[in-house]
Amino acid sequence: MTEGANQKTTAEEAVEVALEVNGTVTKVLVPSRWLLSDVLRHRLGLTATHVGCEQGVCGACTVLIDGVPTRSCLLFAKAAEGLAITTLEGVLDDPALQALQEAFHRHHALQCGFCTPGMLLTALAMVRQQVPAEPETIREYLSGNLCRCTGYQYIVEAVAEVLQAVDRGDPAGSPALP
Numbered sequence: 001m002t003e004g005a006n007q008k009t010t011a012e013e014a015v016e017v018a019l020e021v022n023g024t025v026t027k028v029l030v031p032s033r034w035l036l037s038d039v040l041r042h043r044l045g046l047t048a049t050h051v052g053c054e055q056g057v058c059g060a061c062t063v064l065i066d067g068v069p070t071r072s073c074l075l076f077a078k079a080a081e082g083l084a085i086t087t088l089e090g091v092l093d094d095p096a097l098q099a100l101q102e103a104f105h106r107h108h109a110l111q112c113g114f115c116t117p118g119m120l121l122t123a124l125a126m127v128r129q130q131v132p133a134e135p136e137t138i139r140e141y142l143s144g145n146l147c148r149c150t151g152y153q154y155i156v157e158a159v160a161e162v163l164q165a166v167d168r169g170d171p172a173g174s175p176a177l178p
Helices: 003-013 036-043 095-106 116-129 135-144 153-168
Strands: 014-021 024-031 062-065 068-071 084-086
Touching: 014 036, 024 036, 062 116, 068 116, 095 116, 095 153, 116 135, 116 153, 135 153
Parallel strands: 014 084
Antiparallel strands: 014 024, 062 068, 062 084
């Protein structure tokens, strides 16, 4: 195959993808095989979306799609068109996220930090859904996010603290939610 033919094949494999990420629609040209996690990290520079197992098991690549925690390593970028994608960078000013971050800090719920963005986004979805602050329920929701450092107990305690504050309507424990 000649060099020119090889370039043509590569160009044919590229697709334009229009993604709504953190409230902004962006068009990018990427290879058709690229996953959403690839586009977020390598084209848009949103590196809080970590890539761990690349099989959807670890949850490090978790983003919110239409408010639902979703593994971005299992979704082709093209398939995400028309969906509202939220990364950790898109919710840094969210009072509920800030309450979760503070609770994670108070409870020593993170160590190396690799799983933390996925954990926080999953926990944020729980807060927004006003999930009951029961340890078993929290563990079930977080079961798709693996952490090799903490043993989960402190993570569960941190999330429970924020969920309890939301349930009480306590603005000191959890700032007003959107």
